[in-house]
Amino acid sequence: MSKSADTSKYPEIWNKPPFITNTTLRWSIIIGALIYLIAALGSMDINPQRIIEGIPRGQRFIASFFPPNFADNRGVVWDGILESIWMAIISTVVGIALSVPIGLGAARNLAPFWVYITCRSIIAGSRTFPEIILAIFAVKLFGFGPFAGFIALSLGTIGFFAKLLAEDIENSSEAQAEAVKATGANWFQWINYSIQPQVMPRMIGLSVYRLDINFRESAVVGIVGGGGIGATLNTAFSRYEFDTAAAILLVIIVIVMVLEYASSFLRKWVQ
């Protein structure tokens, strides 16, 4: 040991500190991930021959998408799009109308415990099952057509909207609620004048966002018989009219883009 510090032992190059600082945890995560990857890839039974066979088929398949054919089935595509739009609108409105009471009930600061638990389990149930599974059952119960799709999308909306509404209410400011309560407001006035103005801007934005999601989802509930543009798309696929399918996909992309712009614009305008 020399008296002055031995600087030669210091590292010359600075290294970034690792993302996970605990060494044991870091290495166990890395090794665990590697073992999982090997197990998962091993059980996937990828059939290389099928893929090699599939490549020219895939090329032909993709080539048959071009050019998109807007002309031949214009009437059907137009009908499907309109049906999807109406379905998305009505299911968003009904879904939100149903989720407002459920969302109020699922906010811990408003509802008694048993209401809270009931509403939370409705939300959990609706969130767990994808719209497609809901649509399969709706088609079984209500028959083919947009009504089944509308029911499925409305139920799907509840899980999304009520959950976010409840969380927003739980995060709203106590002080305003207390101030309105102090004026002697009854329960409805209390909700309407203290909670509602606080959560409204975000909820308007979210409802436009949900409209956007419902439109996108309406493109798939049709695959199981729920009406809308999905039914048209599915027909186009099963009739091997891939150029029409390409046209439908493009129309969906354009409408989603427009809706996305509209929703971000509206959200800025409201806030």
Place this chain on the structure above:
Amino acid sequence: MAIIKTDNEIIWKRRTTKKQLYIWLAWLVGVSIVLFAWSIISEKTVWFFVQDAPRQAADIGGRMIPPKWSYISKLIRPVWDTLNIATLGTVIAMIIAVPVAFCAARNTTPHSSVRVVALFIIVSSRSVNSLIWALMLVFILGPGVLAGTIAIGLRSIGFCAKLLYESIEEIDETQVEAIKATGASNLQRMTYGILPQVLPTIAGVGIYRWDINIRESTILGLVGAGGIGLQLSASINTLAWTQVSTILLVILVTVFISEWVSAKVRGAII
């Protein structure tokens, strides 16, 4: 805010009369659109089937109880496949989404034309549902887990890249400038100035999307892309309702566990 004065009292109102009128007008337009939409939908509905629905629901519900517990042993492999589809799909998505996000963020994009391409990738990946991706991929790759994995991956690129590029745009520029002041190259600025700031977001978004993907991958089997959806659609088609309820319960449990794991991990990271 408006105050209306009458002879003997002063009333406080939230809005002026004019603003109130506009709001009523907006409501009128909105309500008429909804009513119109409803009339179109109801025109295409066979109301007999709808009236019949409660009876049908009771019937199917009765057939679903009790769930066929012995069927669970046959569901272990499909659940494993479903988990693999979601996990590997998310991994593929993240590998592609990170560079796409860097190209799409205003402050890191190499060129504005690259940005347009990146944004188009994001939007088209987001607009096409994973089920439609799977439908197309089954044609190309054949039915199986691989098609489902790639479908989930393609679908998730847009979602992950969108959240990532928004967070890249919101980073603290002063840190990047500090790195730049040391004479760092573009790549070094990226790895030492920007990446550490968005790393928690990358991990958080990945986990969040994984949780969503578990839910999405349960249905891919409907078009033949592997996972538990295969068993679900087979059971529904053969009217084996006790198996259907078992599958639904298994999905419910899987989703709950994945949501719990995702919430825990995100809580630990952020």
